[in-house]
Each structure stands twice: as structure tokens, then as C-alpha cells.
Amino acid sequence: MSQPDGGTFDVVILGAGSGGYAAALRAAQLDLSVALIDKAELGGTCLHRGCIPTKALLHAAEVADQTRESEQFGVKADLVGIDMAGVNAYKDGVVARLYKGLQGLLKQPKITVVQGAGKLVAKDAVEVDGKRYVGRNVVLASGSYSRSLPGLEVDGKRVITSDHALKLDHVPSSAIVLGGGVIGCEFASVWRSFGADVTILEALPRLVAAEDEEISKAVERAFRKRKINFKVGKPFEKVELTDNGVRATIQGGETVEAEILLVAVGRGPTTKDLGYEEQGVTLDRGFVITNERLHTGVGNIYAVGDIVPGLQLAHRGFQQGIFVAEEIAGLNPAVIDEAGIPRVTYSDPEVASVGLTEAKAKEQYGADKVSTYNYNLGGNGKSQILKTAGFIKLVRVEDGPVVGVHMVGARVGELIGEAQLIYNWEAYPAEVAQLVHAHPTQNEALGEAHLALAGKPLHAHA
Ligand code: NAI
Numbered sequence: 001m002s003q004p005d006g007g008t009f010d011v012v013i014l015g016a017g018s019g020g021y022a023a024a025l026r027a028a029q030l031d032l033s034v035a036l037i038d039k040a041e042l043g044g045t046c047l048h049r050g051c052i053p054t055k056a057l058l059h060a061a062e063v064a065d066q067t068r069e070s071e072q073f074g075v076k077a078d079l080v081g082i083d084m085a086g087v088n089a090y091k092d093g094v095v096a097r098l099y100k101g102l103q104g105l106l107k108q109p110k111i112t113v114v115q116g117a118g119k120l121v122a123k124d125a126v127e128v129d130g131k132r133y134v135g136r137n138v139v140l141a142s143g144s145y146s147r148s149l150p151g152l153e154v155d156g157k158r159v160i161t162s163d164h165a166l167k168l169d170h171v172p173s174s175a176i177v178l179g180g181g182v183i184g185c186e187f188a189s190v191w192r193s194f195g196a197d198v199t200i201l202e203a204l205p206r207l208v209a210a211e212d213e214e215i216s217k218a219v220e221r222a223f224r225k226r227k228i229n230f231k232v233g234k235p236f237e238k239v240e241l242t243d244n245g246v247r248a249t250i251q252g253g254e255t256v257e258a259e260i261l262l263v264a265v266g267r268g269p270t271t272k273d274l275g276y277e278e279q280g281v282t283l284d285r286g287f288v289i290t291n292e293r294l295h296t297g298v299g300n301i302y303a304v305g306d307i308v309p310g311l312q313l314a315h316r317g318f319q320q321g322i323f324v325a326e327e328i329a330g331l332n333p334a335v336i337d338e339a340g341i342p343r344v345t346y347s348d349p350e351v352a353s354v355g356l357t358e359a360k361a362k363e364q365y366g367a368d369k370v371s372t373y374n375y376n377l378g379g380n381g382k383s384q385i386l387k388t389a390g391f392i393k394l395v396r397v398e399d400g401p402v403v404g405v406h407m408v409g410a411r412v413g414e415l416i417g418e419a420q421l422i423y424n425w426e427a428y429p430a431e432v433a434q435l436v437h438a439h440p441t442q443n444e445a446l447g448e449a450h451l452a453l454a455g456k457p458l459h460a461h462a
Contacts, residue, residue: 012135017044018314019305020141022321028110030329039117046314056091061193120275123299137300144267144306179264180207189347203235212357212406269307344413352416355404355423375449381440401426429453
């Protein structure tokens, strides 16, 4: 018996987050017909529950800090308080405008948006509400969710994930942040700026443990100064509800109490009960395994975004989505270098990096072939004006290009654009050194670091 027909398309995409909608837009540009399926809002985690709303909170946090600390610039102001309703209205306004824009972008003849929960029911078909959407190609882009730990029950009130944290209607008086990775450090930073007592619990020996070790040290130093508490090197054991909050225990028995606990121990792939395995797609701990061209090895099924092992970042999803659309169109796009994907943590201070850490570079090229240079932002005029501390660390291979750029300090996220060009174009220090960097900018610090590495430092010692 034939099933009700949703139609046949060049590309059927399951999931309209960063990876899925980017694939849809690029495929449509390439004149392919697209069905873009999602059970929730177009834009996915990044737009509605991730990058955009959290960065709005972080900006409000920066405004709070600047008001509180305005006196050091000779400006008199009192921080009267944080009106969470106002903060949320600002945040939601940003999301709403971008959402409207995205809906407009996707409204085009080549793209059919299908609202509903999809399931892969054949190697070339996704079913939504009993209707079958057949694709000459299928792109799995179902994204990720906030993961918890065994025995740790998220109740959405006192034990929460970032989804709930984005909707809080008040500033908690105190918070435990479980996990000192990207989400943990960003929320710890926001809540501290809003006046909460914050304690981060991290199992690994350092905060932002995926970053270069010296960067972690600088973040820890800055957090200590901001009176953000953190306990590293001991895994969390359990959490209990108390009369008016939570009590967390870490290995060894030490306890911490607070009003709420944020679970930020990573994000898991959304791949359960979606029919992937039934159709022969290989899953590893829930992640979809693909080759470097993002093909699953089954039919014409591809996967993009957070369900593919690697960095769970929106811009990686965008790039993978574009890649797959071009692959389907036969354009033979260049394989994406994961190390070349820029990474930014928007806490105060910010962390931004691209390429290899010093440790990874030494592993890859041999310890004697790798050298590093740290340029202290203390010598950078604009950073002095902003009163921020931090540094830029370059990692290079002997007689070779720069293979890692690592930065910490206020606003360094905005410097990642040049840093990623340097890494991805395999620039030599001498090549960057001959480019003129505007004065006074923080960007100049990148130029100075390369001048130094090229053996001709201007505002630094060699
Ligand atoms: P994450 O992997 O960055 O950090 C999770 C941390 O939790 C790790 O440091 C881990 O050691 C720790 N952990 C795990 N089990 C633990 C235990 N039992 N006790 C104590 N600590 C434990 O994941 P996170 O921060 O949840 O973020 C999820 C994803 O979202 C990441 O891939 C991240 O890149 C992405 N994201 C990116 C942002 C950005 O680019 N600015 C912002 C927020 C999230």
C-alpha cells in the first residue's frame, strides 16, 4: 500500500538548526529542491536556546559590570539592580528579530518547510505525521540536547540545564555550576556579573580544559579575581535537595550548597528513536559516524552538525551544511579541517582560539620542532584603555607556519577572524608581520605577536 505522499525532493533535511538550514539555503542556491523538516522552531538550539540568547545575557552582564565599575573611568553611576524581566525582554527581542529574518530567508520556491517530528523510514525517506517525504539525498541534522549524569535528575527548578537557565525570571542568590567547560564558564560569568555567588565544579584538572593550558590558567586567575569559586580535579558525586536549594557533593565528600545547580557536562546527540540505526546508519554512543565527506556510508544519507562527533559549534554546522549541499550538487568541496574551526568562549574574560594547542602541536610535530610566543595585552594600547588583562599565544612549527593562536582577555573573540585566516592560510609569522594593523586596536596585539615571532618585535621584547 502506498503511503500518503509528501513529495519527492533532491534533498530531504531532518532538522532545521544551523546545520540543517544552512544545507537548505545552499542547496536551494544550487537549484536543488529541498524539504526542510523540524518539529520545533526554525533555527534550532543556536538561535533559540544557545548561542544567541546566551550571548545577549553575556552582553547584559558586561553592561552590569561596566556600570558597577564605572568609577575607574571617572564616570559616576550606581548599579541599582538587575531587572531580569528587562534582561529577558532584550534577549528575547534579539532572538525574535533573527527568527523573523530566518523565516523570511527560508521562504523561497525551492524550499518546502515541513513542521512536524520526522523519522527516517527508508534510506531515501523521512516520514512526518504519516506523510512520506522522499529524498534523492537525505541530510540528518537533528542536533543535540543538554546531557545529564546518571542519578542526577534535572527538575527544571533547582537542578537545571542551560535551557532553563535562559528562562530564569530572577537572579539566583547563589549557583553551583556543574562542569567548567564552555557553557559552565559562560553562565558562571553571567551570574557573577549579576551579583550571584557562584561555584564551578569541574572533574578535569582545569577550567576550559579543551583550551591551551596557559589559557586555562589565565581564566582561573581572572575568575579568582572576580570571586567566582571553582573546584577542579574532582568529579561530582551527587546532589540532594535541601530546604531552600541544593547540596552537591564532590569526590572525597566535600559539599557545596546553593539555590540552584546548573548541569553543564556536555551535550548529547539527538539521534534516539529517529530510525537511523534501523536504516543501517552507524551510531557510536549516539553520534552518527560519517566519513570526512560527511557521508554515512548508507544510501545517499549525510549527517551534519552536533550529531557528528567533533566540536559542537553552530558555525561548524553552517559549514558542514554548505559542504553537504555542494557535495550533493557535485561541486566537490574541500574537506573541512576541524582544527581550523574557530572557538570562542564569551565569558569575562573571553577566550578565543584556532588551530593546535602547544601540547597538541608538540604531539603532532615533536617537542623540539614547536616554539611559542606570548604577547601580553599589557603592552597593547587599546587593552590598557579597556583595562583588560590577558595575552595572545602563538604556536608555530620550526621554519613553518603558525599552527595555533590562543587568546584570552576582554573582547578577544572579535580577533578570531584574523587568527583563523592566519591558521587556515598557513601563514608564516613574517607574512603576518608585514601586514599593517590599525592603531590603537586590540587587533594590533596579533600583529605585534607576529612581529615578535618574526624576530622584529616593536612594542615587546623578543
Ligand atoms: P563541555 O564539553 O565544554 O564541558 C563539559 C565539562 O563538564 C567538561 O569540562 C567535563 O570535564 C565536565 N564534567 C563532565 N562530567 C563531570 C562530572 N561528573 N563532574 C564534574 N565535571 C564534569 O560542554 P558544555 O560546556 O556543556 O557545552 C556543550 C557544547 O556546547 C560544547 O561542545 C560547546 O562547545 C558548545 N557550546 C559552545 C559555546 C560557544 O562556542 N561559545 C557556548 C556554549 C556551548
